[in-house]
Amino acid sequence: MFRSHILWLIIGWIGWAIVPWYGFASTRRPATGDWPPSGLLAGLGDAPWLLPLALFLALPVPFVLARSRHTGLALIVGGLGGLVWMMLEGSAITHKGWAWASLAGLFGRLPEGQPGMGFGAMITALAFLFFFTMGLAARGAMKGDRFTTGAIGFLVASIALFVFWPVSTVFSQAMLPDGDISGATALYNRLTARDIWSLGCITGDTRCGVVWNSVVLGTLCGVITTVLGLAFALVAARTDFPYQRALRLLSVLPIITPPFVIGLAVILLFGRNGTVTLFLAENFGLTATRWIYGLPGILLTQTLAFTPIAFLVLIGVVQGIAPSMEEAAQTLRAGRWQTFRRVTWPLMRPGLANAFLVGFIESLADFGNPLVMGGGYEVLSTKIFYAVVGAQNDPGRAAALGIVLLALCVGAFLVQHRWVGSGSYTTVGGKGFAGTPAELPVWLKRAVYGTAIPWAAFTFLLYGLILYGGFVENWGRNNTFTLRHYVTAFGLDWNQYGLLWTGRAWNSLFTTLEVSAIAAPLTAALGLITAYLLVRQRFAGRATFEFMTMLSFAIPGTVIGVAYILAFNQPPVELTGTAAILVVCFVFRNMPVSIRAGVASMSQLDKNLDECALTLGANSAQTIRRVIVPLLRPAIVAALVYSFVRAITSVSAVIFLVSARHDMATSYIVGRVEIGDFGLAIAYSSVLVVLMGLAIIFIQWAVGERRIARPTPQAPAARAQEVAA
Amino acid sequence: MTESAKKIGGVEFRSVSRRYGKVTAVDQISFKVEPGTLVTLLGPSGCGKTTTLRMIAGLEAPSEGTILIGGRDVTLLPATDRDVTMVFQSYALFPHMNVLDNVAFGLEVSGVPKAQREAQAMQGLAMVGLAGFENRLPSELSGGQQQRVAVARALVLEPEVLLFDEPLSNLDAKLRRKMRDDIRELQSKLGLTSVYVTHDQEEALAVSDRIIVMNRAVIAQEGSPSDLYRRPVSRFVADFMGISNLLDGIVIARADGRVKVRCGEATLDLPAPTATAADDVTVAIRPQGIRLEAEAAPDRLPVTVRKATYLGSHLEYVLDSDAGELFVVDPTSERAVPPGSGAWAAFRHDGVALVPRGE
Numbered sequence A: 001m002f003r004s005h006i007l008w009l010i011i012g013w014i015g016w017a018i019v020p021w022y023g024f025a026s027t028r029r030p031a032t033g034d035w036p037p038s039g040l041l042a043g044l045g046d047a048p049w050l051l052p053l054a055l056f057l058a059l060p061v062p063f064v065l066a067r068s069r070h071t072g073l074a075l076i077v078g079g080l081g082g083l084v085w086m087m088l089e090g091s092a093i094t095h096k097g098w099a100w101a102s103l104a105g106l107f108g109r110l111p112e113g114q115p116g117m118g119f120g121a122m123i124t125a126l127a128f129l130f131f132f133t134m135g136l137a138a139r140g141a142m143k144g145d146r147f148t149t150g151a152i153g154f155l156v157a158s159i160a161l162f163v164f165w166p167v168s169t170v171f172s173q174a175m176l177p178d179g180d181i182s183g184a185t186a187l188y189n190r191l192t193a194r195d196i197w198s199l200g201c202i203t204g205d206t207r208c209g210v211v212w213n214s215v216v217l218g219t220l221c222g223v224i225t226t227v228l229g230l231a232f233a234l235v236a237a238r239t240d241f242p243y244q245r246a247l248r249l250l251s252v253l254p255i256i257t258p259p260f261v262i263g264l265a266v267i268l269l270f271g272r273n274g275t276v277t278l279f280l281a282e283n284f285g286l287t288a289t290r291w292i293y294g295l296p297g298i299l300l301t302q303t304l305a306f307t308p309i310a311f312l313v314l315i316g317v318v319q320g321i322a323p324s325m326e327e328a329a330q331t332l333r334a335g336r337w338q339t340f341r342r343v344t345w346p347l348m349r350p351g352l353a354n355a356f357l358v359g360f361i362e363s364l365a366d367f368g369n370p371l372v373m374g375g376g377y378e379v380l381s382t383k384i385f386y387a388v389v390g391a392q393n394d395p396g397r398a399a400a401l402g403i404v405l406l407a408l409c410v411g412a413f414l415v416q417h418r419w420v421g422s423g424s425y426t427t428v429g430g431k432g433f434a435g436t437p438a439e440l441p442v443w444l445k446r447a448v449y450g451t452a453i454p455w456a457a458f459t460f461l462l463y464g465l466i467l468y469g470g471f472v473e474n475w476g477r478n479n480t481f482t483l484r485h486y487v488t489a490f491g492l493d494w495n496q497y498g499l500l501w502t503g504r505a506w507n508s509l510f511t512t513l514e515v516s517a518i519a520a521p522l523t524a525a526l527g528l529i530t531a532y533l534l535v536r537q538r539f540a541g542r543a544t545f546e547f548m549t550m551l552s553f554a555i556p557g558t559v560i561g562v563a564y565i566l567a568f569n570q571p572p573v574e575l576t577g578t579a580a581i582l583v584v585c586f587v588f589r590n591m592p593v594s595i596r597a598g599v600a601s602m603s604q605l606d607k608n609l610d611e612c613a614l615t616l617g618a619n620s621a622q623t624i625r626r627v628i629v630p631l632l633r634p635a636i637v638a639a640l641v642y643s644f645v646r647a648i649t650s651v652s653a654v655i656f657l658v659s660a661r662h663d664m665a666t667s668y669i670v671g672r673v674e675i676g677d678f679g680l681a682i683a684y685s686s687v688l689v690v691l692m693g694l695a696i697i698f699i700q701w702a703v704g705e706r707r708i709a710r711p712t713p714q715a716p717a718a719r720a721q722e723v724a725a
Numbered sequence B: 001m002t003e004s005a006k007k008i009g010g011v012e013f014r015s016v017s018r019r020y021g022k023v024t025a026v027d028q029i030s031f032k033v034e035p036g037t038l039v040t041l042l043g044p045s046g047c048g049k050t051t052t053l054r055m056i057a058g059l060e061a062p063s064e065g066t067i068l069i070g071g072r073d074v075t076l077l078p079a080t081d082r083d084v085t086m087v088f089q090s091y092a093l094f095p096h097m098n099v100l101d102n103v104a105f106g107l108e109v110s111g112v113p114k115a116q117r118e119a120q121a122m123q124g125l126a127m128v129g130l131a132g133f134e135n136r137l138p139s140e141l142s143g144g145q146q147q148r149v150a151v152a153r154a155l156v157l158e159p160e161v162l163l164f165d166e167p168l169s170n171l172d173a174k175l176r177r178k179m180r181d182d183i184r185e186l187q188s189k190l191g192l193t194s195v196y197v198t199h200d201q202e203e204a205l206a207v208s209d210r211i212i213v214m215n216r217a218v219i220a221q222e223g224s225p226s227d228l229y230r231r232p233v234s235r236f237v238a239d240f241m242g243i244s245n246l247l248d249g250i251v252i253a254r255a256d257g258r259v260k261v262r263c264g265e266a267t268l269d270l271p272a273p274t275a276t277a278a279d280d281v282t283v284a285i286r287p288q289g290i291r292l293e294a295e296a297a298p299d300r301l302p303v304t305v306r307k308a309t310y311l312g313s314h315l316e317y318v319l320d321s322d323a324g325e326l327f328v329v330d331p332t333s334e335r336a337v338p339p340g341s342g343a344w345a346a347f348r349h350d351g352v353a354l355v356p357r358g359e
């Protein structure tokens, strides 16, 4: 009890009195001397508002040293006071001076503002946070478990800072007064703009609003991916289809594919110079048009990209139907069709709704494919992007569009959450299946084969094209073999100074790998700790906590991107232009996947195992390290792989957050596509896909197997639920 | 096992309750476990036994009330810091550690050096008769062996209090007898304060110094095994202790420490029970407390033999009477009364108890 109190008191004092208070890597304030000022020095200099923090750091000291009965209270007051004070001074004093004019009137003008908080501030804030949680624990919260209270406090605080606060700045940005128009009116105007809601395409000549474009696209995508996913799931689970492994591969591919890469392949086939287009033009005299750009193209690419996700959701559902139920139906003299119609189908229905909603949300949130394939067809995610980066540069409008998109996604997420219920993943069990599943009615079997097999062939064809496309001079016009694109991207050279990384892709590739390699373990760790809290601890507000952590998954990347540049481009937390903002963004966007993986496998672990460790005198941290982590190896692999791979493939949020110094592979590739340099883009994409395949193998090797002799087979349903978020 | 400074503490509950939302799993219970004794919590499934046990371990916090271990208030102390270990119903052996590591785990996390903890763990394993199994994984052991590992793991920490949650419920009947004797022997040899949970009355009678019978979140009766068997205070306890013949009776006279009870056509003259003031009573008769006789008498009940089962060591009868059905265990197995014949049921007075009617 005593030791961790002392430890965090010391850390708090070090953070305040020694570590540089302001700025991360890109500190703007020129350092006066070798060591930038700590909170103490700055406080004695021109930032006196940092001095009161000493009070809060000092308050618990005598209590802790005297082992007083009131230590808990002192820690709570000190921690909370310190945090509140940091929030106040941080938001009241910006880099320009007082944030609000009225404060200047009260306290006089400031000669100079303050830059964003840095390591010192961060360490001190953490110490305050843990004072607070240790204080709560000392007063009996969570049965006095300091680790658990601390973990909950840390997660809640960081989710508040990196998810809820940025999103709330989107709202305030949308309310910013526009010229002489007041905030409320401006918000109203922005939210009800014609180009968002207009139904002109139905009533007459004008275009429809962007919301309808998105909703139509999302609905179509949801329906089609669900149908295809179901066909694949039935093939995989209910037929004796001989190429099951190929189906599995098909379900992994989109996870390791950046979202727009499939778009590139589709362009290679159906674009103006696409193979199919040229073939039709030559043999049938059809004029080559740009028909693929727009709704058909986006829909096609999204269907290709998200069908496997629907498959993963539905294979879990199909396999989750206990064959014994179908057998029971058959013993009651139901035929194949009746069994399917009256037993199998009703049991699958909630899963289908789930798959539809997943497809809908994915489609709405997707940014890469509409960007590459959109043509004139605007959807919310791309419109937000152009509102920020284009000639418009209208953050207010971007924010309003962001709110609309957010509302749609969160709405769909809420429906899904209600429908499937939070218990969806706790039903996953490692139990073997009793009995053999019923065979499909013959005509249904034909139908699913007829749907699934051509589509699978098409998908593999596209991936073949991607690998191939990197090696031709100029697709469609000049199909001669070349290594030119690879050399441009990944060229190496020797001169007298040694190795030169001359290729143009190296810079972004290294940043990508570095950022992903930092983000992945953080994501996995935070996600699994959250899962531990959710599965193993009971606390007030647990349901809210779970919902909060999951909600960040429903926030589209474009919205997060806008939110981050709005929230973090000025003090108190200034992160834009750093690599840290990319890491933070990935951690909080991908955490829900780790949580799912963790929750799914942790609910399969007997709760008595960790309780037993506790009764044997292990504390929570020891229990996690010695008992839970070794048994969670499969979940750890899943969490690491997903967070690493998703950090590499994601583009929507990233494209807002990259800077000249920290460019990412995906945003670099999208840039190439936009100027029509397909060869390089495709070459780079192929390299990414291969790299990620290697990374997956490496992670599996590094984390290792869990050794319990009679391993329970990793239930495919568990994997499905991880993706189904 | 080091013999030094062995602290043996008792356990005391003072009006402890535990609620889950609207469900009250444990309702205002108070009891004491004397140091060095084995006390059993006995009751039907769902009556709150596990919850009580988990509150002793610190795995569950009481909603109200005070828990003392060794005279110290531990109500707010987390499980980690309590000197209590537990043998779980599912054994909860760590599947990724071998037997030795499992047993040494508690010593390891409390910082005992490797050599010493391994020696102690080996000693613990020897004590439960599992020397030589150190390097097996739990999945390579039989159910009974897993059980022993779980016991060894809980023992090597020399806890102040040792808890068992239905430790034998996953074993087959034969093994169960042996294990329960072994557990009892170890417990009394080491003089450990133990709390044992079971829903099996025979097991409870066999291992306990005292038994606490629970029913619907409260204590129904507490006492020594023979107390409970001979003098149940309620129909529930009588029924649960395996006193399966429960007939309605009416007290017709009370005089100098004896009562006359009318039960069907028989009138019994019994030593006065302590608890029954009402005249409507239930007469609880042990299956072994009934003999079949050929002659009538005022304190005998006319019956018809419905079923007679020969079981080697004894005979079992099912009898029909006006007062209700009777189940009889007759150890004198020579002369079976054939089914369908009439007879008279005679009651041994130490086989009969009176409890209030109802419930």
Ligand SMILES: Nc1ncnc2c1ncn2[C@@H]1O[C@H](COP(=O)(O)OP(=O)(O)O)[C@@H](O)[C@H]1O
Binding pocket: B020, B023, B024, B025, B043, B044, B045, B046, B047, B048, B049, B050, B051, B052
């Ligand atoms: N974690 C829990 N949440 C809600 N109710 C519970 C929980 N644990 C136990 N209960 C309820 O408390 C009652 C007592 O449970 P328990 O102590 O496990 O019974 P026993 O071990 O005697 O079978 C039961 O009705 C059970 O449903």
Ligand SMILES: [Mg+2]
Binding pocket: B046, B049, B050, B051
């Ligand atoms: Mg129980």
